Amino acid sequence: MAHITLPDESLPGIVGLFNFRPETASSLRWLADTLLRGESPLTSGERELIAAYVSHLNDCTFCHMSHASAAMAHLSCDLDQIADIRNGFQEIPVTPKLRALLNIAAKVQKSGKEVSEEDVAAARAEGAIDREIHDTVLIAASFCMFNRYVDGLGTWAPQENEDYRAMGQRMAFKGYIPPVEQTVE
Amino acid sequence: MPHISLPEHLPGITGLLEYNKETAAPIRELTQFLLRGESTLTPGERELIATIVSHNNACKFCTAAHTAAADLLIGNTETCEIMKQDIDAAPVSDKMKALLKIAKQVQVLGKAVTKEAIAEAKNNGATDIEIHDTVLIAALFCLYNRYVDGMATIAPSNPEFYQGLGQRLVDNGYNRLANGYDHLKQQKQRS
Numbered sequence: 001m002a003h004i005t006l007p008d009e010s011l012p013g014i015v016g017l018f019n020f021r022p023e024t025a026s027s028l029r030w031l032a033d034t035l036l037r038g039e040s041p042l043t044s045g046e047r048e049l050i051a052a053y054v055s056h057l058n059d060c061t062f063c064h065m066s067h068a069s070a071a072m073a074h075l076s077c078d079l080d081q082i083a084d085i086r087n088g089f090q091e092i093p094v095t096p097k098l099r100a101l102l103n104i105a106a107k108v109q110k111s112g113k114e115v116s117e118e119d120v121a122a123a124r125a126e127g128a129i130d131r132e133i134h135d136t137v138l139i140a141a142s143f144c145m146f147n148r149y150v151d152g153l154g155t156w157a158p159q160e161n162e163d164y165r166a167m168g169q170r171m172a173f174k175g176y177i178p179p180v181e182q183t184v185e
Numbered sequence: 186m187p188h189i190s191l192p193e194h195l196p197g198i199t200g201l202l203e204y205n206k207e208t209a210a211p212i213r214e215l216t217q218f219l220l221r222g223e224s225t226l227t228p229g230e231r232e233l234i235a236t237i238v239s240h241n242n243a244c245k246f247c248t249a250a251h252t253a254a255a256d257l258l259i260g261n262t263e264t265c266e267i268m269k270q271d272i273d274a275a276p277v278s279d280k281m282k283a284l285l286k287i288a289k290q291v292q293v294l295g296k297a298v299t300k301e302a303i304a305e306a307k308n309n310g311a312t313d314i315e316i317h318d319t320v321l322i323a324a325l326f327c328l329y330n331r332y333v334d335g336m337a338t339i340a341p342s343n344p345e346f347y348q349g350l351g352q353r354l355v356d357n358g359y360n361r362l363a364n365g366y367d368h369l370k371q372q373k374q375r376s
Contacts (some may be wrong), residue, residue, distance in 0.1 A: 151295025
């Protein structure tokens, strides 16, 4: 049970919180959509991997599994490969540039101050540009917010990969902002 | 020096919010609602939550800016200073003490929030919405602090800068003003 009384306890993770507080849900959905599906030199698949990886480091099951599922949908990978995100990307094809950016994301997860000039130089050596470094830091920082929101209020999370298949497809291809007719209902 | 090139006259978060206005817009909207929107917590109380989290994340820029805003809204400088050392000793309500302790746990990790801390807040009269907003404000400042320090932005050392920024946050809140931060550019050119 969540730490606060949610109108619909059957809704997991952030979905239950969006339902509780629509006033903040709209900005949070808009932010997620802009970060993960808006304009960026990084693909949505790459950005979802950063989100899923940081959520794993923050031990947030719901965000990790749902964004991992979205990443798999973008990258046409099997859901079985989600475990590879937790194992440090040994199977999922990751470019040297993305690997260097994932290292920066992991530093941000600990603290902003952990990101060193060497970390940034290593990403630049693999071809990363300002905007990619910026987007990586902001996505990692944003998931340090989303993860704390979801777990700080004690929401529940489904446990199996399969539970996240449809959700990941929806996040990847329909996005984070619900269609207008849904909000009118 | 920041990790990416940012305008020299825009320190801390200001340069980042101008660097990418597409990502800044939802962050500004969320902050304006959480810190200045309708709430049973005063803007000063909500700035205290922003301050304790930024302080515990050791983010110099955010701590100084939100301390300045909280000081102005509360009308003294002691509250923030005592709170940073010892929440229980701060001259705030018991409900606020309990909410600040939850915020401090959120700073560590979402899962660090204990049932006991939640029960303590509820026993002191905190509503579900107040607990929700406290957790989300604390989480939001974990975003800001990492964004500001993760990009190695500049934190000015002169206290007047933060007085000015704090006053701006009190007067105008978190929405982007039409002229952005042009006044800082003019200050920089004059100095």
